[in-house]
Amino acid sequence: AQKVTQAQTEISVVEKEDVTLDCVYETRDTTYYLFWYKQPPSGELVFLIRRNSFDEQNEISGRYSWNFQKSTSSFNFTITASQVVDSAVYFCALILNFGNEKLTFGTGTRLTIIP
């Protein structure tokens, strides 16, 4: 069975600081997909990124960046120059393949950006 661990339950940083959210996953399969979602207080899940297990390239999208390290089974998410609008709960999640899209979610990290 798969498992996703987000050890940081809550993080608070002052606006404009950088912050990294950790995600560690467990699976015996060699093929899998990892996701990050943002959940604002309204509840909807906002898709941030998808990464397959064969693509270890790090990715940057504006102030967001992701560091995928298969050697440590980690898929960490960094927000640079944080803003108040970044305050939300962030979930890391995993599926084995498209055809079986049951998401295994981590417990989430509640990020609060202090103005």
Added chain:
Amino acid sequence: GAVVSQHPSRVICKSGTSVKIECRSLDFQATTMFWYRQFPKQSLMLMATSNEGSKATYEQGVEKDKFLINHASLTLSTLTVTSAHPEDSSFYICSSPGAGGYGNTIYFGEGSWLTVV
């Protein structure tokens, strides 16, 4: 882009009554729909998987007679919480993998906040 529309976004019902939550795929045929539940300040847990035209598959610990799932068409899946109790108060959200030109993506509904009083 592909959209999964979920209604109602918020519902309050009395204990003992039933409430129905709908998820519609607007741009693609949703052969499969996943239903998740999220208790306050907790993670999202898969409740069940529904496939069009067949019985839903429930995760361990989820009462299939209490959470009725119907997936009678390729664009509509419904979750009915029967004889709701306050402990059923939760956030419910559906998701479907895209199909056709929307493949290799997972689409979520907007979610439904259920409060049982």
